[in-house]
Amino acid sequence: MTAFLHQMPGDLATRAWRVVVVGAGGTGSALLPNLARLHHAMVELGHPGGIACTVFDDDTVSESNVGRQGFYPNDVGLHKAPLLVNRLNNLMGTRWEAQVRRIGSRDRLACDLVIGCVDTRAARKAILSSMEGSYGACYYLDCGNETDRGQVILGQVGKRMPQRLPHVGDLFPELMDPKGDATDTAPSCSMEEALRKQSLVINQAIAVQAYNLLWTLFRTGSLSYSGVFxxxxxxxxxxxNVDPEVWARFGYDPKAKRKRKLASAA
Incomplete structure (x- = not known):
């Protein structure tokens, strides 16, 4: 069996990683402290810049978020993004930034890595739309989950990339269709109600897998797998696994896709 490896772009070893995190709720609030730990580890191991992060979220902390997400009773009513970013900056000495707004399809994200911690297909589609004009190696790490299961998928978005990792939209087009979003998107009124809808552990489980994938990419400079279920x-x-045959099982064939583009352009 042939072993395939994805190699990290060389320039990411010589400068700070420009990272955007979209969503500071369940998975986002679990992942951000891990991302700060990764930044610290990178710097301690000699990386010249670590991680320069910007967090986007327009939501405020509700009582049902306390205990399930990375928030405490005194946080209720405060905006999630600046709350988490300021906390990490004070604790870890980072200079991260927060944006109290959502990402829209008209935004243009110029960065090395976007981490999507969103819970709707519409939000996921907006993220990928904001990355479509990117050149070079622009990663999209999708962290999605349902009641007690989910996926972490690292892909690449952008032009001039003949050999790239397929992103979540390539492998699971249905996750990009806003029509598939549940009609009941109202927030839970209590922690009890929220726990009836979702496992207490799933957000942390997804965040740990994303954390480990990024740590592996940094520490070894390569990946033999690009996602986890x-x-x-x-x-x-x-x-x-990073393997065209595995991707084909999900209906993704980059060669066939390029042939269709050439045929339509002819």
Whole structure:
């Protein structure tokens, strides 16, 4: 069996990683402290810049978020993004930034990595739309979950990239269709109600897998897998290997896609 490896772009070893995190709720609030730890580890290991991060979220902390997400009773009513960013800046000495707004399809994100911690297909589509004009190696790390399962998928978006990692929209087009969003998107009124809808552990489980994937990419400079599927009810974690044959099982064939583009342009 042929082993495939994805190699990290060389310039990411010589300068700070420009990272955008979209969503500071369940998964975002669990991942951001890990991202700060990764930044610290990178600097301690000699990386020249670590991580320069900007967090986007327009939501405020509700009582049902306390205990389930990375928030405390005194946080209720405060905006999530600046609250988490200021806390991490004070604790870790980072100079990260927060934007109290959502990402729209007309935004243009110029960065090395976008981490999507969103819970709707419409938001995921807006993120990818904001990255479509990117040149070079622009990663999109999708962190999505349902009640007790989810996926972490690292892909690449942008032009002039003949050999790239497929992103979540390439492998799961249905996750980009806003029509698939649930009609009931109202927030839970209590923690009890929220826990009936979602496992207490799923956000942390997804955040840990994303953290480990980024740590592996930094520490080794390569990846043999570009995603992970988590199923808490079955106690199972399954990797998505970097392998065109594996991608083809999800209906993604980059060669066929390029042929269709050439045919349409002819």
């Amino acid at each position: 988590v199923n808490l009810s079955a106690g199972r974690v399954s990797p998505l």
